[in-house]
Amino acid sequence: MEKIKIKGIILVLLLVLGILGLNTKYQKYRNEKNNEKLLKENKKELEAKIENVISEREERRKEIQSDYEQIQIITGKLGLLSMKNESEFKKMIYVFTRESGLKMNEISKSEKLWERNGYKLKYIHFTLYGSLNNFGKFLYFLNKSRKFIDTSRMYIDLTGEGFKISLGFIEKGKIGVKN
Structure with missing residues (x-):
């Protein structure tokens, strides 16, 4: 009988440890899924920021090009009048x-x-x-x-x-x- 009690206790302990191990693995799995979700959101935000920076640079480049062309026109006129x-x-x-x-x-x-x-x-x-x-x-x-x-x-x-x-x-x- 004692052997059965000891076997029962060991079996219950193994079952509890197995459940705790599964719970720990499940928590790690959930953390990894949450991290993956956060990384995907951050990736989307970073891609949007990169697109904004690229569009701002392109807009600034166009402004500078326009200013340069205007300066060239003015310099040309000044050359003709001087x-x-x-x-x-x-x-x-x-x-x-x-x-x-x-x-x-x-x-x-x-x-x-x-x-x-x-x-x-x-x-x-x-x-x-x-x-x-x-x-x-x-x-x-x-x-x-x-x-x-x-x-x-x-x-x-x-x-x-x-x-x-x-x-x-x-x-x-x-x-x-x-x-």
Whole structure:
């Protein structure tokens, strides 16, 4: 009888240990399933974040490309409107003076106001002689010029002997590339 009790106790103990072992394995299985589920959710979130980053980068690249194209257009226009050198500007003003019936007496040295990206804004002072009507023609020619003539800092000094006028132009220089 004692052998049967001992066998029964051992059998119950084995059964309890088996159930505990199965329970432990089941818990590990459930943990692995939960971890797998979390990893799948995290993967979806990360893929969505990656897609957002890619789309933001593409959008930014398009903005930069658009800005670059606009800068190229502006630089092209500036190149068309600017002068190659100071003597070209002086020749143009001299032609305007002759066409309007004025006479040029004096040309000052140029004054550089600013320099950016290979372009320089310079001003030159001219002393002209002639009638007020001819001076009006001269101003008309300046206004209709195909090249850019800056008048933002222009001054006109009208005297009994003539006219003093300061005009600006943009000189195209060498564009240096910075490394």
